[in-house]
Amino acid sequence: MTEPELPDTGFHRLRVARVVAETPDACSLELEVPEDLADKFHHKSGQFLTLRIPSDRTGSVGRCYSLCSAPCEDGPLKVAVKRVRDGYGSNWLCDNAAEGMALEVLPPAGVFTPKSLDTDLLLLAGGSGITPIMSILKSVLAEGTGRLTLLYANRDERSVIFADELTELAAQHPDRLTVVHWLESVQGLPSVSQLAALAAPWAGRETFICGPSEFMAAASAALSELDVNRKRVHLERFVSLSRNPFEVEDTVDASAESTQDNDEAPTRLDVELDGERHSFAWPRQRKLLDFLLEKGLDAPYSCREGACSACACRITSGEVKMLNNEVLEPVDLDEGIVLACQSVPVTDDVSVSYE
């Protein structure tokens, strides 16, 4: 039976089809997407879902989990969740998620995605950072021609998520996939120079990094040591949302009110969203996402604070200014990607496309 779509806030109920214990402290959840939501939940490799986790204190909290399933795979969407000390969302899911349970979920979002599956890539993952990397890796192997090197760091052998699947994929694609494991229990925490030495043979490739913050900092520093162009490096940071994206908010904020006193003519805005074009007069001090939601458009979002990239869209002409950006990298900005939740107009005409 198809669950009715919940009103207004853009989230949907997906049924948990299966919970798989991946390691002693990580599980993956398979989420069934009903036929009528298939388009909405179509995703690119490397994207994430925002899940609503019940909370006694606040009613619910939003948490983002990367998809480890590849878009080309038939079957349910799959996210992997690893327990984090004091991590409310991950611990709740590992303790409570069960087959048959319905979870409230926002559609896939994020810009940690390769532009081409035919490009050779260097992939660096630490712990549960393997999740979006796995999705990218499987997509490239199944649908592209790119060659892949994965440097994968974990605490010990028991904590390696997807160990068997990676072994199988490496055996199936010996010329295209190289997996290099790093175990802290054997080799200690990887230092910057050790990571640089490991990455050096593949340092010219476009690179995707995901993992705990210390790992990402060391991996980024290693690539800098190798003089890798930052514009070829994609980083995916895990974020804990401080606002609840599931609350319907009054989108009229202080900046909107001040617009009423602002004599400047509004910007002419063209938006392409879900295959439809819209034109609006966009008040100069209004954030793009707030404005589009107010206009009744189904624009994607999650954190609304510049930290997750769920609201990412492309500026195809004109210019905007972002008030906060904690997630987009130079490589994204160069492609005209901006965060709608943080963008205000700069030029008289702006065109925006959601792909």
Ligand code: FES
């Ligand atoms: S909604 Fe998270 S960055 Fe805009």
